[in-house]
Amino acid sequence: xxxxxxxxxxxxxxxxxxxxxxxxxxxxxxxxxxxxxxxxxxxxxxxxxxxxxxxxxxxxxxxxxxxxxxxxxxxxxxxxxxxxxxxxxxxxxxxxxxxxxxxxxxxxxxxxxxxxxxxxxxxxxxxxxxxxxxxxxxxxxxxxxxxxxxxxxxxxxxxxxxxxxxxxxxxxxxxxxxxxxxxxxxxxxxxxxxxxxxxxxxxxxxxxxxxxxxxxxxxxxxxxxxxxxxxxxxxxxxxxxxxxxxxxxxxxxxxxxxxxxxxxxxxxxxxxxxxxxxxxxxxxxxxxxxxxxxxxxxxxxxxxxxxxxxxxxxxxxxxxxxxxxxxxxxxxxxxxxxxxxxxxxxxxxxxxxxxxxxxxxxxxxxxxxxxxxxxxxxxxxxxxxxxxxxxxxxxxxxxxxxxxxxxxxxxxxxxxxxxxxxxxxxxxxxxxxxxxxxxxxxxxxxxxxxxxxxxxxxxxxxxxxxxxxxxxxxxxxxxxxxxxxxxxxxxxxxxxxxxxxxxxxxxxxxxxxxxxxxxxxxxxxxxxxxxxxxxxxxxxxxxxxxxxxxxxxxxxxxxxxxxxxxxxxxxxxxxxxxxxxxxxxxxxxxxxxxxxxxxxxxxxxxxxxxxxxxxxxxxxxxxxxxxxxxxxxxxxx
Numbered sequence: 001x002x003x004x005x006x007x008x009x010x011x012x013x014x015x016x017x018x019x020x021x022x023x024x025x026x027x028x029x030x031x032x033x034x035x036x037x038x039x040x041x042x043x044x045x046x047x048x049x050x051x052x053x054x055x056x057x058x059x060x061x062x063x064x065x066x067x068x069x070x071x072x073x074x075x076x077x078x079x080x081x082x083x084x085x086x087x088x089x090x091x092x093x094x095x096x097x098x099x100x101x102x103x104x105x106x107x108x109x110x111x112x113x114x115x116x117x118x119x120x121x122x123x124x125x126x127x128x129x130x131x132x133x134x135x136x137x138x139x140x141x142x143x144x145x146x147x148x149x150x151x152x153x154x155x156x157x158x159x160x161x162x163x164x165x166x167x168x169x170x171x172x173x174x175x176x177x178x179x180x181x182x183x184x185x186x187x188x189x190x191x192x193x194x195x196x197x198x199x200x201x202x203x204x205x206x207x208x209x210x211x212x213x214x215x216x217x218x219x220x221x222x223x224x225x226x227x228x229x230x231x232x233x234x235x236x237x238x239x240x241x242x243x244x245x246x247x248x249x250x251x252x253x254x255x256x257x258x259x260x261x262x263x264x265x266x267x268x269x270x271x272x273x274x275x276x277x278x279x280x281x282x283x284x285x286x287x288x289x290x291x292x293x294x295x296x297x298x299x300x301x302x303x304x305x306x307x308x309x310x311x312x313x314x315x316x317x318x319x320x321x322x323x324x325x326x327x328x329x330x331x332x333x334x335x336x337x338x339x340x341x342x343x344x345x346x347x348x349x350x351x352x353x354x355x356x357x358x359x360x361x362x363x364x365x366x367x368x369x370x371x372x373x374x375x376x377x378x379x380x381x382x383x384x385x386x387x388x389x390x391x392x393x394x395x396x397x398x399x400x401x402x403x404x405x406x407x408x409x410x411x412x413x414x415x416x417x418x419x420x421x422x423x424x425x426x427x428x429x430x431x432x433x434x435x436x437x438x439x440x441x442x443x444x445x446x447x448x449x450x451x452x453x454x455x456x457x458x459x460x461x462x463x464x465x466x467x468x469x470x471x472x473x474x475x476x477x478x479x480x481x482x483x484x485x486x487x488x489x490x491x492x493x494x495x496x497x498x499x500x501x502x503x504x505x506x507x508x509x510x511x512x513x514x515x516x517x518x519x520x521x522x523x524x525x526x527x528x529x530x531x532x533x534x535x536x537x538x539x540x541x542x543x544x545x546x547x548x549x550x551x552x553x554x555x556x557x558x559x560x561x562x563x564x565x566x567x568x569x570x571x572x573x574x575x576x577x578x579x580x581x582x583x584x585x586x587x588x589x590x591x592x593x594x595x596x597x598x599x600x601x602x603x604x605x606x607x608x609x610x611x612x613x614x615x616x617x618x619x620x621x622x623x624x625x626x627x628x629x630x631x632x633x634x635x636x637x
């Protein structure tokens with residue numbers, strides 16, 4: 001079933017806007033390469049099949065979303081190619097960001113969180129190697145390609161989830177054989193990088209004869225062809241002279257490293273790389289990366305290899321073409337962790353291809369098989385025991401399963417089960433290694449980040465716009481401002497505020513607080529004796545000095561009276577009379593005219609100026625203020 005969704009839809013559990021009946025719908029997928037669908041459909045769907053809309057189609061990995069690009073229309077049908085939504089990463093820009101000495105999971109998450117527009121993708125990786133990557137004005141897509149080149153691994157694209165994993169694919173025991181399910185096979189040999197004689201060049205142009213002029217500058221492969229395959233290659237060497245006691249030791253280190261890199265290069269490139277393209281009736285293939293065995297007695301082919309691309313018919317729900325081999329130009333160092341070495345043996349003019357697993361994979365395989373060979377399952381009615389030896393009383397490693405959950409012990413069946421996964425979704429472990437942990441609430445007594453036997457612990461806090469606002473690591477606690485400034489606290493600098501140019505602008509030294517500039521909005525008290533407060537008198541703003549009593553109560557300052565001429569008639573001149581409270585506390589203002597028998601009262605805030613009224617020159621005002629139980633002197637106008 002092929003469904004069409006709007007361009008902004010992210011959830012595809014419904015039937016979308018419409019379910020279409022296609023005449024052609026084929027998925028094309030390459031390992032770490034292209035991933036798209038080719039579609040042909042009747043013209044009746046022209047209103048739905050428009051650029052940027054989403055096509056959701058069934059694939060061997062479940063339903064996947066593809067974004068419609070350019071469209072071709074004829075009189076009776078529509079044709080287009082829609083690329084997986086992963087390629088939306090080309091539309092998200094990374095301005096200027098860097099990760100230093102971090103693992104692949106951190107790099108993916110960091111660059112995905114620092115795009116110009118909030119990225120809709122989720123990222124994950126289990127590759128632990130450390131690298132440094134600097135991205136300036138690059139798309140998220142370009143950053144991911146560079147991550148693949150540096151860290152290696154397999155790119156997994158699952159709708160809006162992006163993963164780079166150390167290994168993918170399954171070994172389902174698939175065999176493709178001539179006269180059984182193999183229809184057509186084609187072998188392609190790439191000799192571009194073949195090298196059997198190498199002149200390696202190291203740091204500052206150093207050659208293998210740097211310490212001995214009679215030494216050979218070349219190294220040779222054990223296997224040689226009828227014609228020479230000679231190359232010169234320059235190798236990067238991260239070796240510093242200051243780390244050695246003498247120039248002799250430094251050059252010896254350079255030559256040793258150069259020879260190792262050169263020999264590794266020869267071992268990888270003395271054979272041509274081979275790809276096979278086949279057509280076959282194939283079942284059980286789950287995805288690119290799957291391991292399959294191909295046998296064709298006519299070509300003396302019996303190889304174990306990986307699926308590196310496929311074509312899948314969504315209508316028939318079956319593979320129509322598979323490609324497998326030990327190379328492709330778009331793998332981006334895919335084989336950095338898992339590699340195949342092809343040993344070519346020429347016997348009686350018949351070419352025999354033999355694939356040997358790398359030592360890394362062979363060791364892992366041996367470990368698994370050894371464990372399987374020494375595991376015993378015991379059913380005891382109310383529980384199942386899996387033990388490493390018999391009788392069970394002599395076992396050391398034990399797994400117990402019952403209706404309460406699964407428990408693990410490495411001290412025998414009567415020992416302590418130190419970890420368990422109970423049926424009520426509680427996981428009890430002494431140690432848990434997690435790549436990514438998503439949680440609404442984490443409870444615990446101590447959260448330990450890093451140690452002397454681990455990498456430095458890092459705690460980062462982001463706001464809703466994915467902007468880093470705080471971090472806690474081996475340099476201390478750092479809080480970031482929107483203008484590039486930040487606050488740093490650690491046991492070396494204490495407490496320091498920096499501007500965006502890393503200049504300190506305020507800091508604490510012993511019991512002193514230093515700052516280059518200060519703006520105080522309300523008041524300053526010095527030495528518990530004098531207070532600076534803002535005041536306004538007769539329309540002019542200024543600062544008043546107020547003494548502070550030892551008992552921390554403010555002495556009362558007399559109100560300040562001012563006037564402002566308004567107009568006059570034949571007999572009198574008139575003024576707006578104003579009163580100002582120069583104290584740092586709110587007060588009650590009392591006032592009365594000469595003709596009044598009692599005072600009227602009004603509240604006046606600290607530093608406030610109020611207009612008492614319009615009075616003529618013959619009148620008289622008597623004013624004082626009170627703060628709590630203290631009264632100022634009377635002032636007259």
